[in-house]
Amino acid sequence: MKQASIPRPEYPRPQFVREHWLNLNGPWQFEIDHGCSGIQRGLYKDDVQLAQTITVPFAPESSLSGIGYTDFMNAVWYRRTFEIPGDWDGDRVLLHFGAVDYKAEVWVNEQRVGTHRGGYTSFSFDITAQLKAGANTVSVYAEDHLRTGLQPAGKQSSLYHSHACLYTRTTGIWQTVWLERVPQTYIASIKLYPDPDNAALHLEANIAGSTAGLQLKCESSYKGAATGSSTVQLGAMVAKTTIALSDVHLWQPGAPELYDLQLQLVRKADGAIVDAAVSYFGLRSIQLDGMAFRINGKSVFQRLVLDQGFYPDGIYTAPTDEALKQDIEISLGLGFNGARLHEKIFEPRFLYWADQLGYLVWGEHANWGLNVSKSEALEQFLPEWIEGVERDFNHPSLIGWCPFNETWDDERTGARQNNEVLRTVYEATKAIDPTRPVIDTSGNYHVVTDIFDVHDYDQNPETFKARYESLRTGEGEINVSFPARQQYEGQPYFVSEYGGIWWNPGQSDEKGWGYGGTDSRPKSEAEFIARYEGLTNALLEHPKMFGFCYTQLYDVEQEVNGLYTYDRKPKFDPAILHAINSKKAAIED
Incomplete structure (x- = not known):
């Protein structure tokens, strides 16, 4: 039931659709x-x-x-x-x-x-x-x-x-x-576990209402051709089943093969359909293997960009569904293959387009503003985070969770972050979703994490590159940004924020902000490109770095370190940046 005369008329939950x-x-x-x-x-x-x-x-x-x-x-x-x-x-x-x-x-x-x-x-x-x-x-x-x-x-x-x-x-x-x-009894939610190694989809469905005499019927298809089905008798509020797939089509970055999924609650006595919903899924696996991040068994270098999810006229809300899609297309056009969805749980329509376009994303909560030095932070944070993980679990584009970003100490009292808050959130996330890696807090201060990441806004490509030499050689201290507060334990490693190069020609300094301050800004477009390439090459050419994340995709208000302006106009020739970002990485197969 699409009503085009109202704003944002598209179906808001695209991975679990009902007709009415x-x-x-x-x-x-x-x-x-x-x-x-x-x-x-x-x-x-x-x-x-x-x-x-x-x-x-x-x-x-x-x-x-x-x-x-x-x-x-x-x-x-x-x-x-x-x-x-x-x-x-x-x-x-x-x-x-x-x-x-x-x-x-x-x-x-x-x-x-x-x-x-x-x-x-x-x-x-x-x-x-x-x-x-x-x-x-x-x-x-x-x-x-x-x-x-x-x-x-x-x-x-x-x-x-x-x-x-x-x-x-x-x-x-x-x-x-x-x-x-x-209906009075209906499918409340589903949880999908793709299993490409065994050519299967494992499915868990939560049912609301009486399940007496009902079956759950699941049918998968690929581009209109049937690929498998399963029917299970309902005897409880949760049903689990497996669909054996006749054809294997992998969901991969840049090649997003998707299956359709039809779900029906059927009355066993007469075959009447009680409830129906449609969904989709991507067949893909994730594995951490030494220093490599593998998708479907292949080492994939993550060329990520920081996406803040802000819009000049809608603030948190994209003006149209097309605007959500456009941001991903802009990023792909620059040679990125994914994004950190930064300090915000993005709406399901964005993840839908990421699924459709083969775009990798990391899910993150908006933890800034919450004082994590207090145990009470867990009460405020964890219930909502669990809701977000459960809601977005089925999206194949979502390849990792990062509940916290830069958990700074309380600047008013000097109290340090409560490590048990981070530990508990990490453990809860892993319990809900054992299929994806979890970064406890991006940048600092790590407590328990599957991946060790750092934020580094050094504007000098030479000193930036030198900082990660010990990781390459295995000799000397590995850069952890805050050695008194966190310890590297051999996890896969990447720089999850870098760059932030200030570039706002024609705009007064009073209206601009970027990393490194006004003194370190490039003097010309050519100098910007040279710095961008130097910083990025240092990470692409590193044999033990599985990815990077550049700050940021577009300007937001006074922050002017975007590669596009706030109204989504390119600051540079996208082809130049695409050529830099898309070079083969040293860690890739």
């Missing part, structure tokens, strides 16, 4: 609640008119929202009416939110249906019992207190203005809101 759904994006009533007093004032009640109109799913800070208010908002309110299609009678209705920053509380027809804490992950409520014939009203209250140190905020600025590598904030709804029709 209703997009609630578009005009909503809206009001800022600076005093967080709206519940006491009854702003959730149907007879109250909120002060403004906003365009969902764009945050009120963005121009696309129609609000454009960029000061701090302690809380905000939303309301709109909707009608349930007549053919949904007798079924359940789920109300879905792609993401609401930060703590959301939801009412339907003045009845509270639930709360959710976490600004980056999806959630839903069964609102069947609250619905009535005709017009229904949904009200949403969202609190956002990012300056408390008690919530992940990512790259959202804690000052009034954006500064350095921190940008405009996002408050409230910033992804699609939608309704979904499901």
Whole structure:
């Protein structure tokens, strides 16, 4: 059910699709609640008119929202009416939110249906019992207190203005809101384990409702041709099965072969279909082998770029689905084969395009803003992180997890990071997903990690290269950036942030920020390219370096070390950078 007249009309959960759904994006009533007093004032009640109109799913800070208010908002309110299609009678209705920053509380027809804490992950409520014939009203209250140190905020600025590598904030709804029709018993979620070595797909399905007398039927196909099926009797809320695949087509970077997957709940007595959903999967494996990162058994050098996930007019929210795809195409055009999705859990549509385009991505949470020196950080961080890992588990493009980035000590008290917070998150991630490597905290300070990475913004290619000579030769101390705080234990190694070369000709210094400061900026485009090539070659030519990640793909507000401008215009000839980035790496087979 695609509604092209509203913003972001595409299906928001592309790896688990049902036929019957209703997009609630578009005009909503809206009001800022600076005093967080709206519940006491009854702003959730149907007879109250909120002060403004906003365009969902764009945050009120963005121009696309129609609000454009960029000061701090302690809380905000939303309301709109909707009608349930007549053919949904007798079924359940789920109300879905792609993401609401930060703590959301939801009412339907003045009845509270639930709360959710976490600004980056999806959630839903069964609102069947609250619905009535005709017009229904949904009200949403969202609190956002990012300056408390008690919530992940990512790259959202804690000052009034954006500064350095921190940008405009996002408050409230910033992804699609939608309704979904499901039967009384339905497939709630699936977990896919591709197994190319055995030409199989292992599948785990969670079922909501009574499973008595039901079977789960799974059918795979490739470009319309059947490749395997499996039917399993349901006797519990979780079903596990394996599809033996008749044909093997590997999902690989740059060559993204994908299978289609049809799922049905079937009544055994008469063969009637109770529920149906469609999905897809990629057949690929991941293995750490010495210093190599292998995909389908082949050493693949990861030519990554840092992607912040910001947009001039939508802030956290891409203006269109095509804009998500375009960012990946820009990156591929520069010779990168993937990205660190930085300080933000990206929306499922981005991962969908990464799957479709054969683009490697690392999943990361928005830990900045959360004080990890306190044990309480675990309570704020882990539940949302688990939601993100579970939600995005099935995407073949996602090849690793990095829950934290640069976990600095508390600058106010001097308290060090609580290592047990990082250790617990690492162990929980591995328990949920044993199929992917986990970096505990990118850059610093490592506690327990499958991969050892460092951040290095040295602007001199010669000293930059020399710093990793001991890793190549095995003689001397390996660079770990903070030797008093972390220890290298022989893991696969890479520089997961480098470059950040300041380049903003024609823009005043007061409006720009980049790594190395104004004194070390290149004086010409030719000097920029020479520095870029020198830094990048040092990593490509290293026989024990499995990848790199350049900072960054495009400028964001005042941060001007992007290879494209904030409005996605190239600063340099992409072909020149593509030639540098796509050279064969020393570690590749």
